[in-house]
Amino acid sequence: MLFVTKRLSFCAAHRLFNPGLNDEENAKLFGKCSFPGGHGHNYTLEVTVCGDVDKETGMIIDVKVLKGIIECEVVSKLDHKNLNTDVAFLKDTIPSVENIVMKIWDILNEKIDKGRLYEVKLFETKDNAAIYRIDQKKT
Amino acid sequence: MLFVTKRLSFCAAHRLFNPGLNDEENAKLFGKCSFPGGHGHNYTLEVTVCGDVDKETGMIIDVKVLKGIIECEVVSKLDHKNLNTDVAFLKDTIPSVENIVMKIWDILNEKIDKGRLYEVKLFETKDNAAIYRIDQKKT
């Protein structure tokens, strides 16, 4: 199996907050991640596509094209934004790294038309990340 | 000249905004860095102290002590906070990386009592940083 991976970054603010709970419950559940003023991260996004090599190019998918899709569909909508209030595809979603990575998967999975989306990994910090990946047993 | 450097991190939200200007002027001046919802960063802070070695310890200053001062006086006040609204020592300050690093210098310069504060470097992203340093010509 052959894969190609592209990494991009964006900066955003967020706050872990469940609107179905009151402030005290949110504070207890999420601690400092729920402070009302919010905080933020330099997120790093790694997108992996699997497939066969195109004989004409030697590539699964041109990484410049892949980069363009990721920038247009995902990064431009998240960069320098507040993930609780500014992003249409995160409305009514607690902006945890797990929830964000699943939303990014859904968006990219519709748009990548050469090769097949295999994995999306999102780092919130260099020490915390979430991954969404095809279930190999089902493929 | 001998130096010791300690690196720590914190996550915060901010927005570049000059309250003396209107929204349009801020948008023109700061671009996406001024979006109303704010954004955020994983900041990395590097603090450098110069001095002579204490014969008993082989150290300029115990880095555990230095880490404690930085965490107590700086990191605990910035981590998971909104730099525009939540931090007393940044009130009435545009939270640019240059302004923040100078404020951190002033705080640490008062508190470090072994060796001498030489440099504070603050990374906003891995690609952007500000440095405040003693002017060697004046020392």
Place this chain on the structure above:
Amino acid sequence: MLFVTKRLSFCAAHRLFNPGLNDEENAKLFGKCSFPGGHGHNYTLEVTVCGDVDKETGMIIDVKVLKGIIECEVVSKLDHKNLNTDVAFLKDTIPSVENIVMKIWDILNEKIDKGRLYEVKLFETKDNAAIYRIDQKKT
């Protein structure tokens, strides 16, 4: 499949040494890694848990809880220790990165009670690592 990964670090001394062999045989087998005075590393540990998102939190497992388990059960027992002599769970084990990662797996697999432990990766240096992972064909 959804995963969350947490990274932590510790510093330890070790020496590759098989007590069933004599000094000459150890020197031949392990080279400089067997020098009697030992050497050491800044180890980096990456723990990955898979599972479904808890609707209330948006998380598989709270990374602060995950971090607490790893620190209490693993890092506190290895950090600033000699892996040949100071660690109960490594007694009678050659402290190779492969052996250590399997021991850490066994410990964490018993303690993580939300989601399911998927992978433990241990870097001895930035260029050398071992990984222990669920065999997907058996799951």
Place this chain on the structure above:
Amino acid sequence: MLFVTKRLSFCAAHRLFNPGLNDEENAKLFGKCSFPGGHGHNYTLEVTVCGDVDKETGMIIDVKVLKGIIECEVVSKLDHKNLNTDVAFLKDTIPSVENIVMKIWDILNEKIDKGRLYEVKLFETKDNAAIYRIDQKKT
């Protein structure tokens, strides 16, 4: 499943160019990656071997031996070379990161005789990589 990973680096020049197309077509297909003078990268190669622990050594394969194989069979043939003109095993191959990683797989898969080659990952830059891996469904 247990794995061990070794990372090595090399520096090389290359140019994306399909000799079956004319200059204009290459320029259109590959953009700046096809500039006639070529460009280059600091490549990073990560080789992962899976297997069981040898009781005598605590290792799947001695990483010093693994490093020796990779240096002798791969790195020495690519380091400080032009990948379009200087490398026998890349003759008649567009030196895309996908094509190079598959060639490296073939070479190492013949030479690693302890454990079993599981994955080869090649970074062209810190943001672009290709991976070749055993298909787990077929194993």
Place this chain on the structure above:
Amino acid sequence: MLFVTKRLSFCAAHRLFNPGLNDEENAKLFGKCSFPGGHGHNYTLEVTVCGDVDKETGMIIDVKVLKGIIECEVVSKLDHKNLNTDVAFLKDTIPSVENIVMKIWDILNEKIDKGRLYEVKLFETKDNAAIYRIDQKKT
């Protein structure tokens, strides 16, 4: 003293070659760095500007403006190029990291009109770099 630093990257091919020497002498002097087909690097460029904070912006110089100058005047002329043959400002220059960094200094020193250029650092690999800096004793 206050500084701001911006980091950018580019990929280029080069070969160490002194046209005043014959092939044998070049091979002896530069070793593998002089192989005729050339090799290449992912260069990382760090540009540091010193100055006072502009009260209106909280910045020495807007890093977006600084980035624009570096991209336009330097990176666009070096990225995906062959440094021996394709770059006007490196004609008749051995493209060592020292020579390149001094040429970049001269170009940027003319173009940066807010604050004052303090240092240019160029990494050829993560382990090799050259720095050109204002001589503080002369300032």
Place this chain on the structure above:
Amino acid sequence: MLFVTKRLSFCAAHRLFNPGLNDEENAKLFGKCSFPGGHGHNYTLEVTVCGDVDKETGMIIDVKVLKGIIECEVVSKLDHKNLNTDVAFLKDTIPSVENIVMKIWDILNEKIDKGRLYEVKLFETKDNAAIYRIDQKKT
């Protein structure tokens, strides 16, 4: 002023321990860094030389030569060693990062005969480092 920097790594064990103090005093002074079994680090060493460019080579000093000096005089004597017991030039020295960096300076300053040693920086971890540098006011 022009500089060239070379980075190398080594792995070693150490323990902070002042032989002029008893065990209790050492434990109080150094905490976990003084545990009797010792611990260890992946040290990273950055050596910076200043000087003028040699017209024939375009270099201050050939980094391959510089690397050879550092490996022969420093790294080979520290790598895979116990810094408390195995290293002649650290005998009777508390192996703090400050003391080690000053000893490395003294050794390299005698051996580098092209350009002039400007700075030695030693990272004990990615977050802790010591620097020894020429005092510019005295030069």
